[in-house]
Amino acid sequence: MRKLLAFAFLFFFFWDKTLAQIAPAPPLKVDNITSILEKGGQFTTFIKLLKATQVADQLNNQLSTPDPNDGITVFAPSDNAFSGLKPGTLNSLSDQEKLQLVQFHVLPTLMSTSQFQTASNPLRTQAGDVKGGKFPLNVTAEGNQVNVTTGVVNATVENSVFSDRRIAVYQVDKVLLPPKAGVKGAVVAGAVSLKFHALAMGFSSFAVFWAIFRGF
Ligand SMILES: *[C@@H]1O[C@H](CO)[C@@H](O)[C@H](O)[C@H]1NC(C)=O
Ligand SMILES: *[C@@H]1O[C@H](CO)[C@@H](O)[C@H](O)[C@H]1NC(C)=O
Ligand SMILES: *[C@@H]1O[C@H](CO)[C@@H](O)[C@H](O)[C@H]1NC(C)=O
Ligand SMILES: *[C@@H]1O[C@H](CO)[C@@H](O)[C@H](O)[C@H]1NC(C)=O
Numbered sequence: 001m002r003k004l005l006a007f008a009f010l011f012f013f014f015w016d017k018t019l020a021q022i023a024p025a026p027p028l029k030v031d032n033i034t035s036i037l038e039k040g041g042q043f044t045t046f047i048k049l050l051k052a053t054q055v056a057d058q059l060n061n062q063l064s065t066p067d068p069n070d071g072i073t074v075f076a077p078s079d080n081a082f083s084g085l086k087p088g089t090l091n092s093l094s095d096q097e098k099l100q101l102v103q104f105h106v107l108p109t110l111m112s113t114s115q116f117q118t119a120s121n122p123l124r125t126q127a128g129d130v131k132g133g134k135f136p137l138n139v140t141a142e143g144n145q146v147n148v149t150t151g152v153v154n155a156t157v158e159n160s161v162f163s164d165r166r167i168a169v170y171q172v173d174k175v176l177l178p179p180k181a182g183v184k185g186a187v188v189a190g191a192v193s194l195k196f197h198a199l200a201m202g203f204s205s206f207a208v209f210w211a212i213f214r215g216f
């Protein structure tokens with residue numbers, strides 16, 4: 001009996017050890033915004049922008065922290081949505097404006113479709129303060145239909161691309177351009193400052209000319 005017990009003990013001891021050796025530790029599953037969108041297959045432009053502005057890295061860092069924060073919601077415009085923009089729109093944006101545009105598509109909270117029904121508008125995005133009225137984003141939902149509006153663009157959520165407890169990605173049919181005070185406003189301000197610069201240059205070359213003229 002003793003022998004049998006000892007044998008049983010040894011058997012289970014080694015069996016246990018062997019099992020522990022065979023069963024690999026489950027790979028740590030880390031969400032990756034780029035691969036989520038790549039699987040979607042129709043977000044090439046948005047992926048490019050996410051990479052160029054380094055928002056992809058920033059989101060992946062957020063997603064890889066072991067302690068889940070409030071989560072992330074991404075409104076991803078499809079390639080079709082980008083081709084709906086006026087030609088040259090993206091190229092006319094500075095790096096800073098591209099960053100703001102991308103951040104405007106990211107909410108610093110995880111929102112499920114049902115949470116859209118009770119969303120408190122305007123929603124906070126990563127582009128910044130809604131209080132200044134610069135980057136307002138409103139969501140209205142009814143049943144399965146979810147609309148997003150910025151005041152200048154009315155978009156519709158076409159599809160839920162991905163969701164888990166950290167990140168939800170929704171496909172939208174339009175690029176969410178912020179109103180004048182946002183990206184476009186910055187473009188206008190840039191043009192004005194360029195004109196002023198040209199004026200100042202004109203003035204300084206006149207001053208140089210005048211100094212030379214006086215010298216003679
Ligand atoms: C995310 O996925 C892309 C390819 O899908 C890969 O190039 C990149 O290294 C991944 N990033 C992280 C942080 O895992
Ligand atoms: C969403 O927008 C469409 C028009 O694009 C409209 O017919 C529909 O009623 C809107 N739905 C909600 C919930 O706002
Ligand atoms: C967004 O919702 C807020 C609060 O309901 C409202 O004051 C604002 O006018 C809305 N903006 C747009 C662009 O729909
Ligand atoms: C967006 O929808 C609202 C009403 O739902 C409408 O008043 C507004 O004109 C629309 N804006 C654009 C740019 O289509």
